[in-house]
Amino acid sequence: MNDTIKLYRGEVFDFTDSPLDRSDAFRYFPDGALVVKEGIIIDCGPFKELEDRYAGCERIDYSGKLIMPGFIDSHIHYPQAEIIGMYGKQLLEWLNDYTFPAEQAFSSPEHAERIARFFVQELFRNGTTTCMAYATVHAASVNALFSVASEYNMCMMTGKVLMDRNAPDGLTDTAVRGEVESRSLIEAWHKKGRNRYVITPRFAISCSNEQLKAAGRLHEQYPDTYIQTHLSENKEEICNTLSLCPGCRDYLEVYERAGLVTDRSVFGHCIHLSDSECRRLAEAGSVIAHCPTSNLFLGSGLYDMRQANRIGMQTTLATDVGAGTSYSLLRTMGESYKVQQLNGYPMSVLESFYKCTLGAAKALHLEDETGSFEKGRKADFIVLDYAATPSQQIRREYLERNGKWELENKLFGLQTLGDDRNIVATYIMGKRM
Structure with a gap:
């Protein structure tokens, strides 16, 4: 049965609510896992908590990359x-x-x-x-x-x-x-x-x-x-x-x-x-x-x-x-x-x-289908490289050197300097496009 299950390892990030309403409106697992079965999300959380539970399934390693909803x-x-x-x-x-x-x-x-x-x-x-x-x-x-x-x-x-x-x-x-x-x-x-x-x-x-x-x-x-x-x-x-x-x-x-x-x-x-x-x-x-x-x-x-x-x-x-x-x-x-x-x-x-x-x-009344990593959602997700260009890489090195390589700085770099070059992979219902 585990042949149909895939575990994607990486930095996993999604929202659970609006950040305008709550400061803790998102989930972020620096070493996380997203688990997909037949195009549907069945689990999401820290990799160490999920690796044994899904020991026999196929693993795709995106460590150091950001996995988030499309x-x-x-x-x-x-x-x-x-x-x-x-x-x-x-x-x-x-x-x-x-x-x-x-x-x-x-x-x-x-x-x-x-x-x-x-x-x-x-x-x-x-x-x-x-x-x-x-x-x-x-x-x-x-x-x-x-x-x-x-x-x-x-x-x-x-x-x-x-x-x-x-x-x-x-x-x-x-x-x-x-x-x-x-x-x-x-x-x-x-x-x-x-x-x-x-x-x-x-x-x-x-x-x-x-x-x-x-x-x-x-x-x-x-x-x-x-x-x-x-x-x-x-x-x-x-x-x-x-x-x-x-x-x-x-x-x-x-x-x-x-x-x-x-x-x-x-x-x-x-x-x-x-x-x-x-x-x-x-x-x-x-x-x-x-x-x-x-x-x-x-x-x-x-x-x-x-x-x-x-x-x-x-x-x-x-x-x-x-x-x-x-x-x-x-x-x-x-x-x-x-x-x-x-x-x-x-x-x-x-x-x-x-x-x-x-x-x-x-x-758009689609939250039961897409937009987050809640269980039962379609596995529409993307994988991003924070430092796909030399400019992004030197920015990353600076932030790491100064102890500021944190989620919001990572996302702001993608927002400010990012484009299609940062998209490593796009998945629709668990299938890589």
Whole structure:
């Protein structure tokens, strides 16, 4: 029986609660073990306590490396893989000049499959094991991403983008067709394997009131689906939205009227919110996906994490891609730290890592499946090298020499200097990708 059990030895780290609520919200075993059976976590703790209990099982030794839950990216555009790093403009110019032309190619199933495969493999290379992704208006783009993710048993969350105005002809549908195609995709993919469907009105500028209401109806009919859209990313976007929806007092009300503000809604960016919008989002239990590399690259603004925490808005970290500049949530954490420094809030490294692991899992109602090393969770985990580059190595030597090579300094080095080079291995349900 022990042939099916694997014990991974290394520095084992995960969260048990929010570090904003408790100082002891995490577990850290400097010489630890993670035990996996048939893709499921069955034990976790100090190696010396577990080595005899699992004496006959296969052992994989990552001593000196960090073993932790895989990252969860809560807002990312997979069809924009080809346009990452293009000359940065403001949001609406970016969409018209780069995004919409790139997305029109996804009418081809072959193109969609090629980019979906690249995208999933790039996530694994960066230590991301779960994501909530935007597809395009084409059903083929959704089928491709779910199909590729299913090959790896990855937890994938995505859905057909809904747009029926203010976009090129090749990217618009109608409220009726969008609802019909979305329903068909929900029936085909939602809760099949580890797939989750996300109802995806792109944003209010590209969705008529009829289409937003259709999205709300879909969620009412399938209440365990998710909703994702954009909110208050850019000041020009807000002005355009309110000019299209003159009866609404603010941007959030556009979505509230359509029944899209729920505890399963994820709003990207949310930089320029009023106090009233913040309170209403917190009361609804909605999630904000903070995308710092994108917000800086497009000059959109600085998200206020301290205000979000004070009000009780659930915030996760996300890469966005392609206006975001990296698939790496390590780099994203580093940029988030800089944004919050500009806001006068020195965000702790534990808060950053929490919002990419257990915090994101809780926000997305996935904490019973992923995000920690509790028994019964899927074995989605990553292995990191603290010193994959010469700069990281000399920093490590300095900290060791001064008796400061401790967990938070180790994590902060990964956050500040880390990227895909620090990812030694990515595991999905106990299988190395």
